[in-house]
Amino acid sequence: MILVGNAVVERNLAAGVESEIHVPIASDQDVVVARHKGRALATELGFSGRDTTLLATAISELARNIVSYAGRGEIVLRTTHNSDRPGVMVVARDKGPGIASIEQALREGYSTSGSLGLGLPGVRRLVDEFEIVSEFGEGTTVTVRKWKG
Amino acid sequence: MEVPILKQGEILIATVQAALTDSDLLQLRRALVEKVAQARARGIIIDVTAMDVMDSFASRTMREMAHMIRLRGAETVIVGIQPDVAFAMVQLGLSMGGHDGCRPGRRSGVLTPKFTG
Numbered sequence: 001m002i003l004v005g006n007a008v009v010e011r012n013l014a015a016g017v018e019s020e021i022h023v024p025i026a027s028d029q030d031v032v033v034a035r036h037k038g039r040a041l042a043t044e045l046g047f048s049g050r051d052t053t054l055l056a057t058a059i060s061e062l063a064r065n066i067v068s069y070a071g072r073g074e075i076v077l078r079t080t081h082n083s084d085r086p087g088v089m090v091v092a093r094d095k096g097p098g099i100a101s102i103e104q105a106l107r108e109g110y111s112t113s114g115s116l117g118l119g120l121p122g123v124r125r126l127v128d129e130f131e132i133v134s135e136f137g138e139g140t141t142v143t144v145r146k147w148k149g
Numbered sequence: 150m151e152v153p154i155l156k157q158g159e160i161l162i163a164t165v166q167a168a169l170t171d172s173d174l175l176q177l178r179r180a181l182v183e184k185v186a187q188a189r190a191r192g193i194i195i196d197v198t199a200m201d202v203m204d205s206f207a208s209r210t211m212r213e214m215a216h217m218i219r220l221r222g223a224e225t226v227i228v229g230i231q232p233d234v235a236f237a238m239v240q241l242g243l244s245m246g247g248h249d250g251c252r253p254g255r256r257s258g259v260l261t262p263k264f265t266g
Binding site: 028029031032035036039049050052053054056057060061064108119121122123125126 | 168169170171172201202203204205206231232233234236237238240241242243
């Protein structure tokens, strides 16, 4: 578990070394832990309050999907950067049942769990980059990135 | 973390003190739906100032809670949604709905709203 101060983050970025935080997800308590750690990392990088909250909300949704659909998995938080800005990369990974149709799961209003069905399309709107890889029966990995505004 | 519920005349005030897990939210719902008749309350105020994230589960639970409370004869007002939280909720596509008995308070910290009917 690495939570580093601002100076260290910048040094790591300069050296191309990214800090990485692994949060095991197996219960609703872990959902809260994951979003708190994501918030802390975004704050360290100097994200605005609004972007920090958008990121924390996205992490909350992704972590809850793991608990609801796969039972357990992990959230990995990592500092990242493009040419001119730092950002946070979130990888939500599980070995659950996988998603039969990603296209359907990304459609507004679609849900198989009786929830609002806003999960993935909503998360996509909260972040800058969104990727999903899912193998039916093998698990799901969602990777999102949010850049400092 | 349990949410304290205070009785002020015909109003119950639940003040969320810190981030809530899903089970904390369900516990709050259970407590308020039970207490509303016990306390002969006509209105419930839920102060969510301390909530730094209102995700799909939290807003669905609040909406359902307001609906249940209305069926029990009282109105629910949510106060203290932070500006960043409101922004994230709208981006996510969430609403508190006006039609099912849960309305946002006009001002944060309103203590004596008028409850109709």
